[in-house]
Amino acid sequence: MKTCAAPDPNPVKPREALPAGACDAHCHVFGPADRFPYAPDRSYTPPDAPFERLRQLHDWLGLDRAVIVQASCHGDDNTAMLDAIARSEGRYLGVAIVNGSETDEQLADLNAAGVRAVRFNFVQHLGGAPDLDVFDKTIERLGDLGWHVVLHLDAQDIVTYTDRINRIKVPFVIDHMGRVQAANGLDQEPFRALLELMKNPLAWVKVCGGERVSVGKRPFADAAPFAARLIEAAPDRVLWGTDWPHPNISKDMPNDGELVDLMLDFCPDPALRRKLLVENPEKLYGFKPLA
Template sequence: MPLSGIPVCMAPDPDTKTPDYQPPPGACDAHCHIFGPGAVYPYAPGRSYTPPDAPLSRFKALQSTLGLTRAVLVNASCHGTDNTVILDAIAESGGSYRGVANVGQSVSDDEFARLNDGGIRGIRFNFVRHLGGTPDMDVFHDLVERIAPLGWHVVLHFDAVDLLEFGDMLRSLPVPFIIDHMGRVPTSDGLDQKPFEILLETARMDNCWIKICGAERISSAGPPFTDAVPFARAALETAPDRTLWGTDWPHPNIAKHMPNDGDLVDLIPLYTSDAVLQRKVLVDNPHRLYGFTDQPE
């Protein structure tokens, strides 16, 4: 830990394996981050962690190795409400990237319009305790109402126990919403745990989307994280038209096992062996939600 007292994250695995599974053309990593470089895109002074730099150049190399061409860049809390790092990456992508922004209560309508023009299609809120816990709910509801005319969605990062507390709120949201990382439900608590039951119940709502990413976060068995497979399968079976997949590269705040992203790609055919469903999750669903302007190869 540095003298500032802000914890430093582990770096991602630098030796990404070429996966055995080959994603379909136009496949999208629907949850990933760009960090810095800090000298160009400074980290927020009030951040809860400092990531090692994981710049766009490294992300492009990762995508090439994994066989992915599209991405949804989620601006992480370490960059605060400055979304420049992902806006610049989207601008360089030729229509292959979209983004999810962090915004504060003071964001203006002009700024929302600028973000929309720059490829942003949603905003994200952390409810996770180690990232600050529950946001100001008045601010939350105000911002959700303001993004509705833009056709955006809201991304929600919960701890599993929060699904019990916020179930009524989720059912009342006026915009599409995404639950990150399968709700961070621990695999050790089994498929019958109440938070996962609530997650699947919520996933049946027409405006709820689920990300079957974060296998390394919910796994209790460790690499290659196959104990997360039944959870991803259940989510996918519940909402096949509203399920997304992502790597979460470069995996901030991993406490135990830093994953190899090639292993995460090789979990996809374990989630479903149906090529039509694989294409739906990797290509069709993200295209429908984010409206990519590039053409699949």
């Protein structure tokens, strides 16, 4: 079982202040394992990355809100994520992993606790595509809750599953720019398919995970043209996040302050940046107004 490297403990201060209400729309909490054990069938073991460290990072970077995405190392035990949301004083909401056996009451309880979506992993290093029957049946239940679905795909999956994705009747979010590979250029088939997918009014995309798109060297500038193109294609349906604490990074470990600066580079327009960081997360996740 793979053991993940720890995140960079010394994030630089971003070169510009972020707008009030800025949201990290993709981050994780891991453990601590002695309180929130990792799933026995996990494909990797992360370093503990608890709520306290995530909150400290957000305060340092100037991020007022966040969406904690349940990661596969905790399986469908969402307890660590729910604990972090409960302790966040309204700053955090969440994306859960479910197994399809949940009752309506259990889903309602997750909604009351701050969950706003479910996530399905398709990527090969996390076990490949889910049970598609469970996938379809779960998505059918999301509309009544006002939830959306988050799709973690390998680049080729965008092509393979385009028809199935376009049949989804609730908003859907593509993680990490679809994990397209910068080395293959803007004209690669998966990125063209992603841009075509973004014509669907239910389609959203996270313009983060530059370290996963890049050839792998900080500051991951080769990922910026892909993010800029997606923002241009769907400015009202783009999100951004840190992906802290960066599990399964085998290249250069990102510095989270540098990732904010990279975002400032590929989204230099203040109005578009406000959409990306504030207005779009408010619209999709329903964050309450800041006090």
